[in-house]
Amino acid sequence: MELYKNTIFGFYREGDSLIHKIDPRIKIILLIVIIIFISFIRTFSGIVFIGLFLLLIIKLSNSSFFYILKGLKPVLPIILLILIFQIIFYIGEPGKILFQWNFIKISVLGIKVSCFMMLKAILIYFISSIFFLTTEMISFTDAMERLILPLQKIKFPSHEIVMVGVIAFRFVPTLVEELERLMKAQIARGADLDRGNLIVRTIKLSGLLIPLFISAYQRAEDLVLAMESRCYRGGEGRTRRIAKKLTILDFTSFIFTVLFFSLTFLTIRYFRLL
Amino acid sequence: MIKINDLYFTYYPESENPQKALTAVSLSIKEGEFVSIIGQNGSGKTTLAKHLNAILTPTKGSVLIDGINTRNKENLWDVRKKVGMVFQNPENQIICSTVRSDISFGPENLGINRVEIENRVDKSIELMGLSKYQDYPPHMLSIGLKQKVTIAGVLAMGTKYIIFDEPTSMLDSLGKKEVFEVILNLRKKREVTIIYITHLMEEVLKSDRTIVMSEGKIVLDDSPKKIFSKLKILRSLSLDVPIIPDISSRLNKRGISIPSQIITTQEFVNCLKQL
Ligand SMILES: Nc1ncnc2c1ncn2[C@@H]1O[C@H](COP(=O)(O)OP(=O)(O)O)[C@@H](O)[C@H]1O
Numbered sequence: 001m002e003l004y005k006n007t008i009f010g011f012y013r014e015g016d017s018l019i020h021k022i023d024p025r026i027k028i029i030l031l032i033v034i035i036i037f038i039s040f041i042r043t044f045s046g047i048v049f050i051g052l053f054l055l056l057i058i059k060l061s062n063s064s065f066f067y068i069l070k071g072l073k074p075v076l077p078i079i080l081l082i083l084i085f086q087i088i089f090y091i092g093e094p095g096k097i098l099f100q101w102n103f104i105k106i107s108v109l110g111i112k113v114s115c116f117m118m119l120k121a122i123l124i125y126f127i128s129s130i131f132f133l134t135t136e137m138i139s140f141t142d143a144m145e146r147l148i149l150p151l152q153k154i155k156f157p158s159h160e161i162v163m164v165g166v167i168a169f170r171f172v173p174t175l176v177e178e179l180e181r182l183m184k185a186q187i188a189r190g191a192d193l194d195r196g197n198l199i200v201r202t203i204k205l206s207g208l209l210i211p212l213f214i215s216a217y218q219r220a221e222d223l224v225l226a227m228e229s230r231c232y233r234g235g236e237g238r239t240r241r242i243a244k245k246l247t248i249l250d251f252t253s254f255i256f257t258v259l260f261f262s263l264t265f266l267t268i269r270y271f272r273l274l
Numbered sequence: 275m276i277k278i279n280d281l282y283f284t285y286y287p288e289s290e291n292p293q294k295a296l297t298a299v300s301l302s303i304k305e306g307e308f309v310s311i312i313g314q315n316g317s318g319k320t321t322l323a324k325h326l327n328a329i330l331t332p333t334k335g336s337v338l339i340d341g342i343n344t345r346n347k348e349n350l351w352d353v354r355k356k357v358g359m360v361f362q363n364p365e366n367q368i369i370c371s372t373v374r375s376d377i378s379f380g381p382e383n384l385g386i387n388r389v390e391i392e393n394r395v396d397k398s399i400e401l402m403g404l405s406k407y408q409d410y411p412p413h414m415l416s417i418g419l420k421q422k423v424t425i426a427g428v429l430a431m432g433t434k435y436i437i438f439d440e441p442t443s444m445l446d447s448l449g450k451k452e453v454f455e456v457i458l459n460l461r462k463k464r465e466v467t468i469i470y471i472t473h474l475m476e477e478v479l480k481s482d483r484t485i486v487m488s489e490g491k492i493v494l495d496d497s498p499k500k501i502f503s504k505l506k507i508l509r510s511l512s513l514d515v516p517i518i519p520d521i522s523s524r525l526n527k528r529g530i531s532i533p534s535q536i537i538t539t540q541e542f543v544n545c546l547k548q549l
Pocket residue numbers: 285286293294295313314315316317318319320321322
């Protein structure tokens with residue numbers, strides 16, 4: 001029930017680690033590179049490589065592996081549910097079948113592929129968590145804006161798109177808190193959200209989504225008013241955070257990461273691990 | 275000076291079901307005043323407040339902020355530079371992910387240079403007593419402190435007028451007290467003009483002038499003392515009556531005469547001693 005305390009995704013933690021100091025623009029690019037890379041791996045050795053890389057980053061960012069892992073707790077039921085579905089409904093070359101009942105088949109390959117997907121998702125969760133733990137929202141949006149600003153020339157509303165992202169993220173903690181409140185209110189009225197199998201629980205939880213959305217909408221409307229009252233009018237004419245120049249650290253971290261991934265890629269390729 | 279001339283406002287005027295919210299409101303507010311606005315739910319207080327910083331513009335009539343007409347779209351940002359607004363729920367007003375960066379949000383929008391922004395932010399943080407929390411993520415703070423953050427954010431913009439729309443009504447009792455205290459401190463400095471919407475009579479008593487609204491109209495506009503001597507009207511509008519005038523009026527009925535301008539407990543005690 002302690003949703004709020006355990007959710008860390010999207011939260012910033014003050015600090016002055018190496019990772020905190022990397023320019024957010026570089027961090028965004030690297031995040032994208034890493035996520036793309038992760039989605040391309042097809043072997044367990046690839047996962048191990050990335051895993052080691054992530055451990056290094058966690059170390060460098062002064063966060064703790066277990067702290068981030070704990071953040072997964074609230075979504076654990078959902079993850080398990082997806083995993084089970086994937087294993088049961090895996091369609092592909094059957095290979096060795098462990099268990100069969102009607103149309104449900106559990107094959108070794110199915111288990112392998114599903115676990116693999118899950119591991120990849122968890123790696124992506126880890127790297128994005130580290131990103132948000134070490135990047136303040138406002139410098140993130142500033143950086144995003146700087147990166148996609150050139151698109152404004154072709155009338156692409158970059159600033160506004162970024163702002164939509166900010167609002168979404170800004171509401172993660174508030175909505176989690178709200179969801180927790182709604183859950184407690186339901187429990188107080190005798191609802192039994194913790195009982196039943198996974199599917200039943202998921203259905204019960206989805207009943208909370210409608211009030212949650214209504215409240216989110218109301219809040220977003222209020223937020224817009226508050227922003228406009230404080231003279232927000234898009235990026236034009238706004239004082240930016242100190243326009244940092246890229247430092248040696250930024251270049252080094254960029255080159256290091258790109259090098260690491262290229263080497264990993266090549267090694268795996270070479271040994272036909274990919 | 276804020277000048278409102280014969281203001282009418284209707285929500286959805288074109289629809290089948292237009293909602294008249296303000297009728298013939300005329301009002302002027304001088305610099306340095308601390309004006310409180312009271313009235314039942316739905317009496318139009320928020321609607322009036324939203325006219326003062328051009329979130330809404332009049333259906334009929336005009337609103338002038340230091341002579342600037344809010345109706346004119348080009349004046350929008352000039353108006354908002356002069357009039358800041360603090361809303362009821364602090365949760366929905368905080369935009370950034372640390373206290374300090376949120377307080378900088380307003381001045382950044384104004385395009386002020388960085389050094390000046392940092393100065394202003396430091397000053398507002400100091401005034402609101404938030405120094406300890408400046409690097410906290412706002413969601414970690416108590417709701418009272420969150421409201422102080424939003425007030426600091428408006429102060430840092432350097433607005434001349436600040437409108438508070440029931441800023442303490444979502445807070446716990448300690449939060450209410452603390453937030454109202456910092457607002458009183460602002461008032462002591464007399465640098466900003468305060469327009470304060472509330473339903474708490476203790477708060478009204480501290481203002482210079484009180485406006486009572488009902489059904490979109492201004493029904494009374496006087497010093498809080500005078501207003502609270504008009505118990506009949508207040509009761510007919512189902513507004514709370516502060517405790518002392520209430521007791522006095524009951525005593526008066528039983529033949530113990532206490533002047534109607536007695537409002538505070540201290541005055542009341544002194545008056546009783548003289549009987
Ligand atoms: N967004 C809106 N749309 C339609 N009607 C509204 C809206 N906001 C307020 N009203 C109506 O305008 C009147 C005044 O409301 P409001 O200014 O919020 O009063 P108060 O702040 O004194 O409670 C009420 O009758 C209310 O129903």
